[in-house]
Structure formats: structure tokens, C-alpha cells
Amino acid sequence: MSEHPIHDLDDDVHQRVRLGILASLHGVAKADFTHLKTTLGVTDGNLGRHLQALEAAGLISQNKTASKGRPRTWVKITSKGRHALRAEVRALQQLLGALDEPVPQDPHQQDQKAARA
Amino acid sequence: MDPLSAELALAEAAAARRQVRSASRAAMAVPLRLLAAAWIVLAPTVLVVGRNHLAPFVGLSLLAVTAVAWRRYERIAGTTGIRARLSPWIAVAFAALAGGAAASRGGTQYGLPWLNEGGPFVVNALALACLSWLLRSRALAAGTAVMAAISLAVTATMNGDPAVATQLAAYAAVLLATSEMMSR
Numbered sequence: 001m002s003e004h005p006i007h008d009l010d011d012d013v014h015q016r017v018r019l020g021i022l023a024s025l026h027g028v029a030k031a032d033f034t035h036l037k038t039t040l041g042v043t044d045g046n047l048g049r050h051l052q053a054l055e056a057a058g059l060i061s062q063n064k065t066a067s068k069g070r071p072r073t074w075v076k077i078t079s080k081g082r083h084a085l086r087a088e089v090r091a092l093q094q095l096l097g098a099l100d101e102p103v104p105q106d107p108h109q110q111d112q113k114a115a116r117a
Numbered sequence: 118m119d120p121l122s123a124e125l126a127l128a129e130a131a132a133a134r135r136q137v138r139s140a141s142r143a144a145m146a147v148p149l150r151l152l153a154a155a156w157i158v159l160a161p162t163v164l165v166v167g168r169n170h171l172a173p174f175v176g177l178s179l180l181a182v183t184a185v186a187w188r189r190y191e192r193i194a195g196t197t198g199i200r201a202r203l204s205p206w207i208a209v210a211f212a213a214l215a216g217g218a219a220a221s222r223g224g225t226q227y228g229l230p231w232l233n234e235g236g237p238f239v240v241n242a243l244a245l246a247c248l249s250w251l252l253r254s255r256a257l258a259a260g261t262a263v264m265a266a267i268s269l270a271v272t273a274t275m276n277g278d279p280a281v282a283t284q285l286a287a288y289a290a291v292l293l294a295t296s297e298m299m300s301r
Binding site: 014016019020022023024026027028029030031032034035039067074085089092093095096099 | 120123126127133134136137138140190194195197198201202
């Protein structure tokens with residue numbers, strides 16, 4: 001089994017909007033649907049679908065309330081969601097860190113260079 | 118996954134995190150401002166009731182600050198759509214109350230007036246320093262350093278209830294200035 005950092009990426013979290021949702025919720029008690037929509041610059045339908053996917057994975061919880069006769073959806077990150085976000089960020093950092101490491105030389109090419117010399 | 122997408126995703130997550138931290142700092146200015154107001158009220162109170170009977174007043178004021186801050190947070194959430202966490206404040210308030218009472222009692226028990234008069238304030242400054250680290254607030258960190266310096270200067274030059282009243286007033290002034298900077 002390969003130990004490449006891509007195997008640490010979580011398919012439920014990995015999508016850009018989902019990562020943005022979790023990062024926006026991390027550190028606050030809760031945020032409402034409209035706030036997330038404005039912050040992330042997505043449509044109602046798009047955000048709704050991603051929230052459903054995150055809720056199904058147990059990474060967030062949604063709570064519908066009514067204030068002044070207007071329905072409002074509050075979104076909270078769960079402890080599983082916090083862990084998943086940290087793990088995802090760590091995996092992405094490892095992935096980028098691997099780019100800075102020197103690329104190992106192909107031993108076949110080294111042999112050819114030595115023969116030519 | 119290509120490196121550019123990874124970098125973009127990380128940058129977006131970091132930007133969202135920074136935005137949340139900034140909102141948390143601004144929100145925390147609410148209980149800190151209320152705490153400063155409570156300290157202003159407690160400064161003359163200590164001259165009336167005495168420093169060794171101040172703990173119940175401090176406890177009540179922290180309870181009142183927490184209740185008012187919770188209401189303000191709910192109201193702000195209603196308009197902004199984002200509800201900040203009050204748990205860091207509750208942890209700080211509890212640590213400051215318990216640690217402050219222990220320092221004050223320890224000072225009386227072991228005959229160390231500086232610990233009795235300055236200890237609770239240094240404990241408060243330490244608790245606020247922990248909060249500043251949690252919020253990554255340089256303004257609050259600098260404020261707590263000034264508070265600790267005030268306690269050192271006051272306990273070296275004054276004693277008794279006036280020393281406690283002076284520290285309360287000075288801490289309140291520093292906290293008001295700090296919370297003002299945090300709310301910007």
C-alpha cells in the first residue's frame with residue numbers, strides 16, 4: 001500500500017466548498033446558511049447539497065429555527081468534523097511539502113551517464 | 118490531485134480561518150469590556166467591604182458578565198449570522214476566579230501580603246494571556262504584560278485595600294483600551 005499523502009485526503013471533506021464550510025465553522029459556535037453562502041460565494045442549491053453531504057458524513061449538524069416568522073438554518077461543526085478538517089489540512093500540507101523535497105535521480109540514467117563518461 | 122489545487126484549497130481554508138479568528142477577537146471584546154466595567158465598580162467596593170471579602174462580589178460580577186455577554190452574542194448572531202464561542206471566556210473566568218481566590222487565601226495563610234494583594238491580579242493577567250494566545254491577539258498579549266507590570270509596581274509601593282483598589286482601576290483602564298483595539 002502506497003504511503004502517498006493523497007491517501008490521507010478525505011473524500012467527504014476534500015471538495016473546495018466543503019473545506020471552506022468546515023474552515024468557516026471551525027472556531028465559531030454556529031453560523032447560518034446565508035452567512036456561509038455569502039462568505040463562500042456559492043448558490044443556495046450548491047451550498048445545500050454540500051451541507052447535506054457533510055451532515056450525512058457526520059461532520060456538521062444543521063438546526064432549523066424561525067425568527068420573526070422567517071426560517072433560518074444554523075450550521076454547527078461536530079467534533080468529528082473538527083478532526084477531519086485538521087487531518088485534511090495536514091494531508092494537503094504534506095502533499096505540498098513533498099514538492100519541495102529533491103527529486104531522486106533515476107539509477108538507470110546515472111549508469112548511462114557513468115558509461116558515457 | 119494537482120499541487121495547484123492543493124495550494125488553492127489550503128489558501129482558502131487559511132483565509133476562512135483568519136476571518137473566523139478576527140470575528141472571534143471582535144466578539145471577545147464584548148465580555149472583556151464588561152469585565153473592565155465590573156472592575157471599575159469593584160474598585161471602590163473593595164475600600165468598603167475589604168479585600169478579603171471581595172470574592173463573592175467578583176464571582177457575581179463574572180456571572181453577570183457571562184450572562185450579559187451570552188445575550189449580546191445571541192443578538193449579534195441574529196444580525197450577522199455568526200455566533201462566536203463563549204467557552205474560552207467561561208474557561209478564563211473560572212480560572213481567574215478559582216486561581217485568584219487561592220492566591221489571595223494563600224497570601225493570608227502564609228503571611229505574604231504581596232501574594233494576598235497582587236496574586237489574584239497576576240492570576241487574572243495569566244488567564245487573559247492564555248486567552249490572547251487562543252485568539253492570537255497581540256493587543257491582549259501586550260495588555261496582559263502591562264497588567265503584570267502594574268501589579269509588580271503597585272505591590273512594591275502600596276499595601277492593603279488601596280493597593281487592590283488601584284490595581285482594579287488600572288487593570289480596568291488597560292482592559293478597556295485592549296478590548297477597544299480588539300474590536301477594530
